[in-house]
Amino acid sequence: MAAARPDPQPRRAATRSRAKRADAVATLRGAAGPRSAEKGGAQPWRKRVAHETTIVQAAERVFAGAGFGGATMAEIAKAAGLPKPNLHYYFGSKQALYRAVLERTLREWLEPADCIVATAEPREALERYIREKMRLSFARPYASRVWANELLHGAPELRTTLVRTLRPLMRRKVAVIDQWIAEGRMAPVDSSHLFFTIWAATQTYADFEVQICAVLGCASLDRAAQARATQHVVSLILRGCGLS
């Protein structure tokens, strides 16, 4: 996760035809900010990262709009403003590109859980967690939809990731909630299912936005509506946990 970028290395050239694809994904994984200890104006791979990011963002939008099967590489290319073979140059295949999108999302998705720790105040921690989830839902609806779409279809690409990454994390978080309950600091809810409910209640604003807007009779949720939604989810769940 924190692995430093492999810098502008010749990227292990084989006959090239086979070598190009592969690890563009790895690039994105640690692309956050290792611009530090490099030489002077390291612009060679700067452009590469920029392109990869452009592509992944375009792909995110297109995959969100049509699903994996419905999205086409041509459409993604158009959305990214690049010729199609270029996508294949950076990400060997449609599937690899899709994976890159999912991987990027997963990291962002797990982050908010950091505030669920035993030493925290239950009410404060949960409220913060829910608010952060709501914020993500409104800020990155496409990412949420790609993720939802993947789960919806049985998670063919990240079933193992769910078991190997999400599950261990959740075990720890669930233990924290259970401890809070044991200490009588909140009502005895089922901690695992509490997370499922929070995920569902928050992400529904990204995933099923059309339905919500159709019912509310608005084209999209403005700032005020987002705040109202957030307030609703926070207070409903906190009260449900006996934390009002």
Add this chain to the structure above:
Amino acid sequence: MAAARPDPQPRRAATRSRAKRADAVATLRGAAGPRSAEKGGAQPWRKRVAHETTIVQAAERVFAGAGFGGATMAEIAKAAGLPKPNLHYYFGSKQALYRAVLERTLREWLEPADCIVATAEPREALERYIREKMRLSFARPYASRVWANELLHGAPELRTTLVRTLRPLMRRKVAVIDQWIAEGRMAPVDSSHLFFTIWAATQTYADFEVQICAVLGCASLDRAAQARATQHVVSLILRGCGLS
């Protein structure tokens, strides 16, 4: 909606090539039980309905598993145990078949809301509503997923349905909740958002089953696990509504 079936009429034959498609959808719409006032052993269209049902069920499974774009008519045909042109005979196109699946789901989806009426006891009505939604989620996961998938991708097929059918219904239900709140019979929650939360919390068990199973570490939710989930959602939301 209650329109009687057009019985084994010559089904307005034009040059046939163009006539065959069309209204298989209409058939399904009112196919519930008009077996009543017909003549004797009305078996001619009996088989037709059976086939249409078979096809729609197969389509539901396949669409749920791959989305509209990812599903193929060939796959649906195989799942239905019929040759591909047969599907086109009953439902003119892939899109029409998809619509038929969605339409069937919508009816089932709206039904549980019948118990939300002003004269009912809030606690009892809401609990019943939630339980019914949970039951549907476990009983018809494929339908839920097709629906979710459609919403996820912007509801291209049923945006108008949402506005013309779901919205009016919800206006009435929301009014009921608001009345209950005004009468001081439950906590002052945002009634529209309460529905969004209930939908999300219940349908997550169908839509994101893989994620839930991955976290819980089980292959699928057995009866006991389903009961636990249901109990969790019911008590969390009721308490959230001040109805414990």
Add this chain to the structure above:
DNA sequence: CCTACTTTTGACCATTTGGTCAATTATGCG
């Protein structure tokens, strides 16, 4: 049996789509 119909089905087609290639152009470096 015969006529008129609905239904079934194998063979087929035009289009779309993921992916490839080879040729070409940038780019870094000695």
Add this chain to the structure above:
DNA sequence: CGCATAATTGACCAAATGGTCAAAAGTAGG
């Protein structure tokens, strides 16, 4: 400059896919 490597891109291809058709096979009523 000149070499090597990375990046770009127009042209292409094989496979998959939604949809069509016409011939064949039921099926009901006269």
